[in-house]
Amino acid sequence: MSENNAPPAEKVVPLTEEPKEGGGEKGPSKGALKKAQKEKEKAEKAAARKAAEDAQKKQAEANDVSKNDYGELDPFGRHPGIPSNDKVPRVKLAAVAEQFQDTTHAEENDGPHVVFTATVANSRGQSAKLAFMELEQEYNTIQAVVAASDTLSRQMVKFSTSIPSQSRVVVHAVIKKPKEPVKSTTIQNLEAHIKKLYIVCKADAQLPLQVADAERPIPVEGEEEQKGEDDGRPIVTLNTRLNNRTIDLRARHNQAIFGIKAGVAELFREFLKTHAFKEIQSPALLGAPSEGGANVFEVSYFGGKAYLAQSPQLYKQMLITSNFLRVMEVGPVFRAENSNTARHLTEFTGLDMEMELLDETNYHEVVSLLENLMLYIFNGLRTRYSKETDLVRSIYHVEDFKLPEAGKVPRLTFAEGIAMLKEDGVDVGEMDDLSTPDEKRLGALVLKKYGSDFYVLDKYPLAVRPFYTMPDPATYGQDASNPNAGYSNSYDFFMRGQEIMSGAQRIHQAAFLEKRMREHVSPVDPNNPGLKDYVSAFKAGCNAHAGGGIGLERIVMLWLGLPNVRLASLFPRDPTRLAP
Template identity: 60%
Template structure:
């Protein structure tokens, strides 16, 4: 019986139950795996559907023709669009209208996938622009617009909309542009060597080089003069520099406007001379083919020769060259001179009156016609406004009176000493206290400190019929009655310190022109850069370097 087969453990009712349980577990596992696979497949299908939807949307960019980079102007045949270009200065007259204008980017940022903001500039005007996704404007355009590099040049079309709250980040505060088209005309490379917004700030007060660069209270850099001049085209994009150039242009326009109405003729005198005039000091010598020539120190001789030629009143705006090795804010080797000369009827004070009225006209009209520009400059250089007298009431102080005022205030100086710069500034404060004016005229200067062609005073041989005009104690205009008699002129030239030869090549024709009859005359002149410096209350050398760098 030992060889008889024994029944297995699975046999019987208990084994059958175990097999059934195992089978059910396998079915559940298979079902879960099937469900998991189905969910995974569904998710994959949804992902593919979304991707296809996005691809289809990308392929059907509703703004595809409304943004992008334009080909270089001039590189393709020109086809007029007929689209009128607008000026941001006229934005108020275009409310709720669509305009197209050229501008450049001050700042661009993406706020979200559906919204971007840009600050756009045209001239001195800046405006906020909005690019918002909609059924007619794609997210792709929003992304492109918000990523345009700073300083890139754009052609923008958009709707002018009034805003509920003033926009602080733009000069145009009541309107914004809702962009519908945006094209990059010229893309700016990044990074910029100098940020334009940093050029809007004052120069460091101590030192102008890069080694002196500092930070302002807000942590932004005060960029030194070296960096600015090394990147001058970027530096000149600053609104404050644009304003300075506009003001300089305004001074010239006002100068010519005032004098033209009073019968002055605009002249243009030579700037390359065959011989050095006015004593030959402080002149630049240059090679003129096979001989030497000299840059003109002033148009003085020519102005007087034109008066002798029966021109009653002349004016000039032109370059002046002085070979003075000075490193101050008061002197330049090259500057723009604004000069006038006129005959008078009885007394040289007639010409003084014209010059005083001219200066008052320029100061007051700058504050009226160019207020936006002057306020922009003054926002960086904070100085109190000038106290100007009424027309016809400019304080006139004899040199002797000025000396007396200074002595009374503790200054030590002789009757005929030339005033030092600190003494001039001190006198300016005394005049303001006594007369309530920052602008005044000092008359009857010592003869020894004036040019040889200055008419001596009839009341005192040590004085002269000459005058300077001051703003806050700093000279802004100088002039005098000129000698109009050849014999007296030759005598005064020989007695001058240093002596001037009236028969030399640079002076002979000048002296001889008075031998044929010349009316009494006087004149004056001032440097454009100095006037702009004082008009705008800017007390740094940088403003004086604008023209020459």
């Protein structure tokens, strides 16, 4: 059948339609028409409501006397209310607090005007006309007041309460004296009455960690996150804090910790520079493992292998052979030790020094210098960083660090230390290296007997020290069957019963060095690729010398009484952590 002669197609009738009277085409049902009419009316009402709201908002904006005095800056720091030539100098809150210690000017109705940038710690509205903000800058916090008036709108008050915590703002304010001291801020005798308020960078409303929760002590090791018993605030574990470290570091006590850490390094340099030490920078990449080859990180190096240095020890000594007779270094140290304790890191900062001995038979001249170095650091922390120290210790409560008088640092031989432990009932071997609990116990005994949290343990057993350690001539060779018997010219320094520094007189004659390398408890080959250049350096002649290596993070941890060394590392590295 041709297309023209095909029967007409059957008309498909929608299910929602009903037949019209007379058998004609079917149209929309009454229910569908009614529903459509309701939807139309609803849409018209919504549009009318939005139009009214837009008109009201537009009218409010037009009547907003403060519309140019608040808002969010664009990425280039611009805002319609800020003239392009407006270059008002910014001030520090610390300088404001110092300048207006005498609050006479702040008591005036139109007190001094200042402009400063700050972090919003919190913001709360008291009413539609009044809001309070806590603004933070480094260690300092100040209360800010946003009060509606003829020149400051309610819209601006509302805006101030909408700013998320941790946002960065720039503030134009009048400094005034509050009616009562503000106990919740560090600057208590002043407050900032805001006149202009701009957001420099807005924080997310929901952060993974609140700074206020980071300003509490970490829970005991292994404790799960839970609600605090006293105030219902969450107890945030160390792992959560480290996973969100950039937020965690905003806590004021963390700022203080790293101010102190920088201070220790500065004091270390200051003291040694006044004693004619030259600062060096030794390589961290090695072509072969050194110091016995254990506990080193292997890395890919142009198709071959390289290794991260465990310490600058060998290079310090090589420089002594090069007539760099007093050297110091502040730099990274890498230890591939699978130690998941509260006092171990796989990367830390070493404070190292090495120096010639003016008298090759008296390595204690170096011990005395190191004692004075540590006393200089401790006293410097007391005088220069008391504010930071007090802030951290207000969170991690610890007794004040007890120091001996200059020249009276307790210096015990290893044998004397063992005797003290045995007398106290500790079962310890005469020539065994001390365990961490034994060290802490000895520290408590020293504190009780000498009244000092700082002491030196001298003359360690030769068998527990590295191959380059000078044996004690009084005991070396007495046991023909055991070349590692007896003691050594080596020493460790302790704070609160924990080791912070290991040092010794080093072997300076090539032939004796090779002998000790071969007969050591863990023998090493002097011709090993990682050691042959080191050994060869002594064949050109070398001064007798000694030195030590100090763990910077440990000093900070033990000075402040921190429960974990990771708190003294900006972005700590341990066997399970390589990020952030």
